[in-house]
Amino acid sequence: MSKALEGVKILDMTHVQSGPTCTQLLAWFGADVIKVERPGVGDATRGQLQDIPNVDSLYFTMLNSNKRSLTLNTKSDEGKAIFTKLIEHCDVMVENFAPGALDRMGFNWERIQEINPRMIYASVKGFGPGPYEGCKVYENVAQCTGGAASTTGEIDSVPLVTGAQIGDSGTGLHLALGIVTALFHRSHSGKGQRVTCAMQDGVLNLCRVKLRDQQRLEHGPLTEYPQYPNGTFGEATPRAGNASGGGQPGWIVKCKGWETDPDAYIYVITQAAAFDGLAKAIGHEDWLEDPDWNTPKARLPRLEEMFDEIEKWTKTKSKFEVMDILNPLNVPCGPILSMKELAEEPSLRETGTIVEVDHPERGKYLTVGNPVKLSDSPADVDRSPLLGEHTDEILKEIGLSVAEIESSKSAGAV
Numbered sequence: 001m002s003k004a005l006e007g008v009k010i011l012d013m014t015h016v017q018s019g020p021t022c023t024q025l026l027a028w029f030g031a032d033v034i035k036v037e038r039p040g041v042g043d044a045t046r047g048q049l050q051d052i053p054n055v056d057s058l059y060f061t062m063l064n065s066n067k068r069s070l071t072l073n074t075k076s077d078e079g080k081a082i083f084t085k086l087i088e089h090c091d092v093m094v095e096n097f098a099p100g101a102l103d104r105m106g107f108n109w110e111r112i113q114e115i116n117p118r119m120i121y122a123s124v125k126g127f128g129p130g131p132y133e134g135c136k137v138y139e140n141v142a143q144c145t146g147g148a149a150s151t152t153g154e155i156d157s158v159p160l161v162t163g164a165q166i167g168d169s170g171t172g173l174h175l176a177l178g179i180v181t182a183l184f185h186r187s188h189s190g191k192g193q194r195v196t197c198a199m200q201d202g203v204l205n206l207c208r209v210k211l212r213d214q215q216r217l218e219h220g221p222l223t224e225y226p227q228y229p230n231g232t233f234g235e236a237t238p239r240a241g242n243a244s245g246g247g248q249p250g251w252i253v254k255c256k257g258w259e260t261d262p263d264a265y266i267y268v269i270t271q272a273a274a275f276d277g278l279a280k281a282i283g284h285e286d287w288l289e290d291p292d293w294n295t296p297k298a299r300l301p302r303l304e305e306m307f308d309e310i311e312k313w314t315k316t317k318s319k320f321e322v323m324d325i326l327n328p329l330n331v332p333c334g335p336i337l338s339m340k341e342l343a344e345e346p347s348l349r350e351t352g353t354i355v356e357v358d359h360p361e362r363g364k365y366l367t368v369g370n371p372v373k374l375s376d377s378p379a380d381v382d383r384s385p386l387l388g389e390h391t392d393e394i395l396k397e398i399g400l401s402v403a404e405i406e407s408s409k410s411a412g413a414v
């Protein structure tokens with residue numbers, strides 16, 4: 001079985017999280033990803049949040065599997081000459097430096113096209129063209145500027161960021177789709193193109209239901225939000241606690257052990273089609289004949305009371321017992337799983353979603369494998385490279401002689 005992106009060469013100028021998630025995904029699909037890093041320094045995340053002294057951090061190892069590492073000073077003359085050869089050699093270049101950094105090195109889009117008209121040049125930036133386009137951006141800044149933070153949190157409380165890295169990894173995913181789309185286009189146009197994705201745009205795309213609600217708000221209260229019927233709505237989509245955000249009301253309710261276990265909770269969705277079974281399971285058959293309860297519309301002003309009643313029942317069961325009882329009744333629900341539970345979940349190990357990898361310096365560690373499964377192109381997860389581990393072999397591949405490699409090394413270019 002061949003890898004789907006076998007033969008595609010990626011010049012990976014990415015660092016931190018957003019860009020590396022994109023190139024890691026392409027590497028899992030079989031692309032040859034050449035990660036270019038500053039000599040002696042490398043991607044800053046190698047040294048951030050280190051759990052073992054002087055060993056590449058999990059931050060780095062979990063974002064850079066299946067890649068090769070080449071050290072290169074792209075600001076020196078020798079380094080620029082090698083970088084030019086790499087642009088000739090590769091199909092795709094990906095970067096997520098601060099705005100203008102590649103231009104300052106002398107490699108703007110026009111120059112890259114001159115060197116290789118088939119090159120696809122992909123970038124992540126914090127913002128698209130506009131008042132903030134020159135700003136540096138990290139994950140939580142993007143969550144705040146893309147609409148996630150203003151719509152996340154308890155009602156009447158502060159905006160919240162989420163642990164899901166929708167600004168970084170989310171934008172990396174968007175960019176990867178842009179790259180494979182441009183590769184497909186190149187297969188018949190013969191030409192490369194510029195691919196950009198701003199983190200603000202990526203987050204907003206993931207928050208589109210909240211822009212939907214912004215417009216619904218002009219026509220009346222958002223009846224599935226906890227503010228309805230007694231609270232007030234302002235001018236903008238408000239925070240909604242754990243309300244489902246969809247047409248089927250949902251909430252997080254306590255399960256047995258919640259007093260001591262911070263994750264003894266379950267999300268329950270009261271989908272109309274399965275409501276009868278749910279009502280019976282929690283001992284509320286009376287709701288089925290009661291006009292205050294037996295239609296979704298009648299229940300809307302009573303959602304708080306409804307979830308209180310559901311919780312009285314879930315508090316008598318573990319979150320997994322609730323799963324076992326409600327799923328056969330077609331009630332969509334999901335236990336709040338801790339990272340420990342996920343790390344130990346055998347089915348995730350079997351599918352390769354959680355993978356154990358061996359690293360020469362840190363030993364074994366867990367990482368998240370490719371969540372996208374292709375039937376004919378399995379994605380094996382290999383460890384991340386050491387800094388500059390593949391410098392010599394890559395320089396040979398692009399045509400440098402042993403003497404040229406040695407001279408680049410003594411000039412400090414690699």
Ligand code: CAO
Pocket residue numbers: 015016017018019036037038039072073074075096097098099100101102104105124125126135136137138139168
């Ligand atoms: N050789 C020589 N110089 C190199 C190099 C190499 N191989 N690799 C990088 N550099 C240089 C860059 O050219 C840049 O130099 P100049 O400032 O002189 O142009 C410098 O290293 C640092 O780049 P940077 O400004 O991107 O790095 P930073 O740590 O200051 O900022 C970040 C980091 C993430 C805020 C910024 O890169 C950014 O806003 N990126 C776009 C948005 C993004 O992807 N954010 C997500 C990050 S993950 O949370």
